[in-house]
């Protein structure tokens with residue numbers, strides 16, 4: 001009998017709540033499938049019943065068979081990795097583990113904007129995916145389908161694209177991030193099937209979030225992926241079909257050199273953004289402007305969760321033994337990541353995820369861990385279908 005046997009393991013089967021096309025739901029499902037844990041996915045929106053259970057208006061929410069609730073894929077994956085060590089995906093070498101976490105964080109937080117952009121700013125993607133969301137989450141809402149789809153598109157653009165820095169001035173930069181990622185990936189996949197060798201690891205699952213449920217499924221980005229870098233398209237399918245018990249081989253011990261271009265992008269794009277976000281948070285600003293690699297992002301929403309992300313990167317670094325710290329520092333310096341990692345002083349996100357399951361239900365004084373920064377109260381007020389607003393504020 002193995003530990004993932006429903007009869008012997010009190011947390012199985014698992015229930016994953018989230019819509020079919022959700023970035024983070026797909027990421028978590030891939031890990032659960034790889035670990036061969038029985039589960040079912042139930043389509044639910046992040047608000048209402050789920051938010052009441054987890055304290056945070058976000059999906060996926062994970063319900064264990066013993067009725068504990070977990071939310072946020074990063075601590076969930078860490079927790080599953082410790083609970084099922086035979087299926088571990090986090091590298092054992094602390095240096096490689098640190099950089100894997102950094103890549104996961106980058107894929108979670110910085111590829112989010114291009115993923116939302118390709119989905120909601122291109123008519124064919126927006127039409128298709130608003131139909132999927134309407135069918136899954138809003139079937140019973142007594143409104144004509146075209147109105148529901150319009151409201152979804154409008155809401156997503158308002159929060160995640162034109163309301164979050166995607167303008168005529170940044171459009172090219174947002175798309176370049178996707179093109180660069182495809183390019184960086186195909187170089188790596190030219191020499192091995194996964195980012196860190198012959199088995200998938202944390203970094204693969206991190207990138208799987210945007211790559212699977214967004215870039216490979218949304219018509220415009222999927223066409224680009226298929227036509228320009230089919231090896232990445234193939235990796236997406238390989239990841240979805242990966243099962244730990246069927247894969248031979250070990251993870252690479254050290255950080256491979258071909259991760260270098262991704263680390264360069266983290267140093268020049270993601271970390272400067274995290275710094276600007278953290279500075280804005282310190283001054284209680286709800287929005288901020290920042291120039292990233294020459295692209296003028298304006299009126300981006302401040303996200304306390306991403307202050308926490310920066311705190312977490314520092315925490316992981318500080319917890320490394322000194323010899324490993326030196327190796328990590330050298331590599332971070334080589335790729336322009338060291339200075340922005342420490343630039344902002346006195347970080348205090350207020351996000352309270354202590355990595356102990358169940359890491360749902362934040363205490364009422366703490367900030368919601370919702371990455372969107374909308375928070376539980378706001379999201380509840382807005383509901384998934386907010387007040388009709390055909391005229392989102394433009395910040396061109």
Ligand SMILES: N[C@@H](CCC(=O)N[C@@H](CS)C(=O)NCC(=O)O)C(=O)O
Pocket residue numbers: 022023024025046057058059060071072073074108370371372374379
């Ligand atoms: N850091 C969270 C992010 C979860 C997240 O933001 N999920 C999105 C859907 S993919 C969401 O719930 N968005 C809420 C909304 O759109 O209001 C995680 O890793 O689970």
